[in-house]
Amino acid sequence: MSLTLYILDYLGELKSQRKSFKQRQKEHDENVMKTIIRLKKRNPLKDGLICTARKPWVTVGIRNVDYKRARHFPVDLSAFCKILEIDHVRMVVKCEPFVKMGQITRVTVPMNLAPAVVPELDNLTVGGLINGSGLEGGSHLHGLFPTLLSLMR
Incomplete structure (x- = not known):
């Protein structure tokens, strides 16, 4: 499974490198706008603290990330990888x-x-x-x- 994830990650890198600076910057700006829209949906009184919505298996450390599921406002930043x-x-x-x-x-x-x-x-x-x-x-x-x-x- 690790090899499969590594290969998929590497192929994503190759795909990104083939894009021009302008295209990568445009995608970055679009991702920033999506993040801003997501953050504007947060109700500080109801939603709690902001945390990244990173999957627990996409990590280098061994820390348990269950705390993120309990009364936190998840924001997916996984697209910011270029x-x-x-x-x-x-x-x-x-x-x-x-x-x-x-x-x-x-x-x-x-x-x-x-x-x-x-x-x-x-x-x-x-x-x-x-x-x-x-x-x-x-x-x-x-x-x-x-x-x-x-x-x-």
């Missing part, structure tokens, strides 16, 4: 929060670029590393992942 742009001059990757580190590495290495800080697990997402302080990987030269915003040659 690399939007790679700026070769500034060496910056513009991506969405559910982009995995392996995805970034697979795209940048053929360009003779690589992130200066690469966590041990390529399934860790950019958003997760930023929110979790990037403790899964760090560099004595560049610090933890959240402090690093550019690529190195």
Whole structure:
């Protein structure tokens, strides 16, 4: 099952990479609007706290996520998984929060670029590393992942 999910994930990456920057940005903007519409439907008095509607099996950690089902307002962010742009001059990757580190590495290495800080697990997402302080990987030269915003040659 893991192999099947990996292959499907990889094929999704290839499909996304074939799209132009304009198309990926357009899809991003559409997904942002869908998220805004979903958030506007929330009644703070009735719906409780906002949480991501990420499926429990789509996770790197072992924490039980049942708390999300009890009086929380789920917002599905799974569509935010694309690399939007790679700026070769500034060496910056513009991506969405559910982009995995392996995805970034697979795209940048053929360009003779690589992130200066690469966590041990390529399934860790950019958003997760930023929110979790990037403790899964760090560099004595560049610090933890959240402090690093550019690529190195």
